[in-house]
Amino acid sequence: MREGDHRRYVALGDSQTEGMGDGDDVNGLRGWADRLAELLAAASPGLRYANLAVRGRVAAQVHAEQLGPALALRPDLATVVAGVNDLLRPRFDADEVGDHLEAMFAALTAQGARVATLTFPDLGRITPLARPFGPRAAALNQRIRTAARRHGVVVAETAHHPVVTDARLWSPDRLHAGPLGHERIAAAVAHALGLPDSSDAWTRPLPPEPARSRWSAAGAELRWVAAFLGPWAGRRLRGRSSGDGRTAKRPHLLPVAAPVPSQGERTP
Template sequence: MPSTEYRRYVALGDSQTEGLGDGDDTTGLRGFADRFAGHLEAARPGLHYANLAVRGRLAGQVRAEQLGPALALRPDIATVVAGVNDVLRPRFDAAEVAGHLEEMFAALTAAGAHVATVTFPDLGRIVPLARPLGPRLTELNDRVREAAARHGVSVAETALPEAVADPRMWTTDRLHASALGHERIAAALAHAVGLPGSDDTWTQPLPPRTAPGPGAAVAAELRWAAAFLGPWLGRRLRGRSSGDGRTAKRPDLLPLATADARDR
């Protein structure tokens, strides 16, 4: 199907797809999926869009909770982005996580949707304390690429550009993309599926900035650990998730303009 003919877009995933880091829960979240919907609308006005993502969800939960509703909406394009929450858990099985993603790839493509996904940057480039997670992310990305190739899924290689390690691409929690980061993910997806007017400018570095000195960098790490790492670990120990009690922000397939008016 030509890219200009996409009419029904459904986004599946976790907090990144929900839009954390781009807006807030009071004024409304935007995020890469909303922004990608804008690219699709520009290519072919009249797009209908639903976002089923819920923060904190593991890949298996995304498959169990969101795949059925997504198929019922009969999308002709869908994004599936999940797995980082699994990487952060003490127990991690890349084959199991990729298996959940592949089940979604297979079901959605079999139903006639063009599916797109992303690769995940090495968190150690952004959060030094997360360097031990690098091999997990490398293995997951490799398995995502292999599964995507088997099902004709478009992959936006957002793990690769050097710009991904720029702090301006991330919020202060360093786990969620900033508004600029979400903007670039959306542009990467537009490029991956070949939307008219898309290109590789999303890979380009940001303008130079003054890097903090060693002392400032250490202080920043300590502040981050106190403000974000501690509370995150506390939720894990209590068996809680940031998504407890939450539902999808856009469960219905609506014209993009209508969805924007409702959620802003």
């Protein structure tokens, strides 16, 4: 196998890695990890890919439920992305979450896998009601960077670029990337990994759009609270998760199909 080739890619994580916001449960989810697998397959024909991510999982659950199966698949490349579900909960400890991520980094790299992860944007720049979570995201990102340096993990620094919080990259629930957002995340990880034909084009801003009036913006916030924030908070109060009863969508290493034309903007 040539240096830089990948034959077995395994993705670990939560709803973002599962692909929520990019497709649906009827026709199937795509998501950034699927998109990354397509880019990898273009550079490394014969790639096989497994996605162990399950929506609603916190970092401790990703560690407990997905690391063992991931190691059994013996990947030469793995992505580990988790922690957003933790920082949205009332009790949050960046070091505790970071310890779970670091344990996964350590185990996968010790087995010989190349590992990649990413940092998280300030959710308060996506929706004003999420501003209290900004310091949490910053603390978690710093813990991710520290753990990554210790274990030689590749970090896609999505947190640094303003385009990442452009509403057009996000699905209506503002918790998951939309198709264009997933496309940009895949491009960011591909660039961090140094894949052929990858570049920093994913950091470029979208064309300007007309400014909304204050009343229009306020109305959008109220509709979002009613349609998404309320149901989400209700599940938390009842101790329920969107991932209850769900299992990984792609638990086995399978060949990667030809790329599907994007629904969003193609990143040059």
